[in-house]
Amino acid sequence: MKKIKFAAGRVEEFACEVGKSQSFLWDTASPGLGLRVTSKGAKSYIFQGKLDGATIRLTIGDPRTWDIAKAQAEARRLKVLLDNGQDPRKVREDALAAERDARAMQEAAVVAEQEKQLRESVTLGRVWPEYIADRIATREAGWSEHHIAAHRKIIQDGGQPRKRSPALTKAGPLWSLSSLRLIDLTNERVEAWAREEAKTRPSSARLAWRLLKAFMNWCASHKTYSSIVTSNLILPQYNQTQPIV
Template sequence: MKKIKFTAGRVEEFACESGKSQSFLWDTASPGLGLRVTANGAKSYIFQGKLNGSTIRLTIGDPRTWDIAKAQAEARRLKVLIDNGQDPRKVKADALAAEKAARDAQEAAIAAEHDRRLRESVTLGDVWSEYIDDRIATREKGWSGHHIAAHRKIIQEGGQPRKRSPKPTKAGPLWSLSKLRLIDLTTERIEAWAKEEAKIRPSSARLAWRLLKAFMNWCASHKTYSSLVNTNPTKSARTRESLGKEKRRHDVLQREMLQSWFDAVRKIGNPVIAAYLQVLLLTGARREELAALKWTDVNFQWGSIKLSDKVEDFRMVPLTPFVAQLLTKLPRRNDYVFSSPTSKSGRIAEPRIAHNEAVAAAGLPKLTLHGLRRSFATLSEWIETPKGIAAQIQGHAPQGVREQNYIRRPLDLLRVWHVKIEAWILEQAQVDIPPLAAPLRVVAG
């Protein structure tokens, strides 16, 4: 072994011998310290010694980062370890393991402190908005604009001014729980809340309970909040009993009410709302999927309407003659068919008020917007419309093996019956249909 006293110049000049893959140069000042150079010119300080009769070799480092004095000091340290019967490799591994254990312990302590602070501070109201944003970001099926608005309204503070009423907004059913910490939302607390809310507004309380139940399930699977929600406190028989079952609504337009309803609705001062309500009845659509209708979803040439759907991504329904006439008369202010110059969204937001006033003026029983959807299903039976066809037009999930797996109705088949339904309803309402300037493509039935 070639031994010399290491100097900066000698270390710099040392090169690999020709024909070899690596060459070594050993220091006379520090036993075991060597300089290794490979055929491609890579250099490193090494240490070599004997432990229990076996030669061991360890890399110290690159001469560009280790000066000679530091390399010699490291070699002496390794020599002491070997002389004491210790394997430097094991000593290094133990030291690294100890450092890792110390880091892990520190991180665990930080996590425990964070968890403690989280448990002591995070409230239902804090996490609710995060929950909504997460569901919007993941585009979860079923989260329409109306559903998002319901989540925000159910926990609102109240006392805010309204646009169309001098009365301020009311606090949502979940507002009384919004300041509670998640860890304080126990089964007993939810049961007490349900008992009180059921006395004031049972329908809203039932909706709030369902939304809260889904929220708690989300928390239980969340990486941050799962430690705060061991079980879902909303799943209680007493809570369910307190809130009771939702009563089925029976509001519907019967045949003899059609003329009064159409007369009153067509007198509404806002032509967009008047058209929207008539189309809502004549298509049997859900209120929000029709309110969100865009001009690009209406095909006047082929007589079709594309509606966002609760069951599927979308569904195609016929554009019937009278509905087509209603739509052609609407102003094209923006992308939405039923537009509104005052609404933030650009489309009608609350046609219910005008509808309630029209129903009252006509002397008809209370009728909700969903009641118009119910009315379409009921009135379609007067002309013996096949149930599957009416259901498909309305966007109901197929029922039964035949509907689910075998029947695939084209749009023109739906049109045959939809045109008949519209014509019969308008006939009962004594509404005259002026001829179309450019007739739609309609299949005769």
């Protein structure tokens, strides 16, 4: 076992013996610290010691990223663990596991916060245009220009100028729900809306009901909005004379 006091030049010059797959050089200043070099020239600092009579060996790191002083300090730390009867490999595994758990918790907290912000901000009016664009992009069967126009008109704001008439536009049946968050689209809220709309424009209300039901089904299968929409929202069949059946 070749031992020397590690120095930058000696570490740099150390090479694998001819005919061997790897060679080792050991530091006299830090017991257990070694330098391993392979026949292909790859070098790494290692630590070697005994635990319960068995030899254990751990890789510390590449000399290009670990200077000698840092490698010696790590070897001393590992030697202390051995002297205390601890297996450095198990300590390292536990530390890595703790880091993974902490990172996973941080990532979960970020996701939870993002979902919370999404729940608190995403409204029907914000998602409706995205829904239309998605259905057009996927060439949904039956989505003619007339059908697309119906979707846009059903949620339009009122009081806007018309192109071919001096009369201002009338708010669509879904406009009153457009500022509502998706998470607030409960059965009770939607049923109350349907009853009010049916009093003045039952035909338009029936169409809006049908389109809203299709929209909610789309949300329920969407990778982002499925976690926001009310999971138990079930819109029953609409009846013109008796909206909720």
